[in-house]
Ligand SMILES: Cc1ncc(COP(=O)(O)O)c(C=O)c1O
């Protein structure tokens with residue numbers, strides 16, 4: 001399992017900084033360290049018209065249009081602090097867009113490994129725009145990440161700093177989604193619904209809520225509900241089978257390219273989040289993802305990419321099956337902006 005940061009002496013006090021960095025006392029960064037920031041975080045929590053107690057946490061409002069920026073600001077800050085000159089990621093698109101932008105801000109070289117032909121146009125444009133060097137891999141995301149891990153994580157000779165979610169600083173930044181949800185609602189919701197791909201974010205958010213409990217801000221915690229696309233649902237299958245080993249999907253497919261992942265590195269962390277929180281996993285069809293995307297766009301005015309519509313598709317299934325109630329406060333985490341993937345049709 002990828003490493004985890006454990007922080008002693010956490011204090012839930014916010015500073016006058018904005019976004020992620022206002023929670024510096026909850027982050028594993030020394031006071032004197034200067035953040036590499038683009039103003040990430042402070043994203044809106046939007047109430048939906050369709051259900052009274054349903055909210056969308058719109059992560060598309062981050063500087064590069066996805067939640068990855070919250071993790072990248074931390075991880076690139078650390079990269080710079082330790083004197084790295086280059087950073088590397090494998091990506092289905094958003095991680096590369098975010099890494100490229102933060103590397104540019106920090107003055108670092110950025111190398112991105114992308115599965116050839118599988119990255120949404122807006123995301124590829126962003127990586128190139130910010131000056132990343134793109135390596136196209138003849139394979140899927142899992143194979144691209146394997147190559148990055150073999151070259152730059154297991155073999156540290158190259159001195160290139162990896163920024164995928166095997167890097168625990170990433171999750172530390174992403175956990176601030178929980179802090180914001182808590183502060184925006186004024187309480188801890190019953191359910192938080194998250195799309196699951198490489199599987200780090202659901203754990204990061206859970207870690208954030210757990211820490212709020214640890215520091216005594218609240219004694220409550222939400223159920224964490226993970227949603228995967230049917231054709232790319234290894235964590236769902238593993239959860240359903242109560243298996244101790246990952247049940248991988250060798251040839252994942254889904255219209256939601258951001259979560260087209262068959263061997264997620266953080267699968268065990270995702271299961272930990274779901275199990276510890278008494279939550280559950282769901283899988284949803286591409287048709288229902290696109291239907292949810294259309295509802296968000298046309299009835300609520302919220303433009304998201306397909307992966308980010310999976311939580312609404314999952315919410316509908318959960319309601320239908322009586323797994324959650326309409327009277328429960330539920331937050332859907334909409335992870336990426338519609339402009340990322342302008343070729344989506346529904
Ligand atoms: C838009 C979007 N949503 C969801 C995810 C899934 O997040 P995670 O990999 O942390 O499970 C990703 C990337 O993985 C993404 O880019």
Ligand SMILES: N[C@@H](CCOP(=O)(O)O)C(=O)O
Pocket residue numbers: 068090091092093094095096163164165166197198200258259
């Ligand atoms: N959807 C992700 C996949 C990689 O996830 P990471 O959390 O390990 O960076 C992407 O945008 O590339």
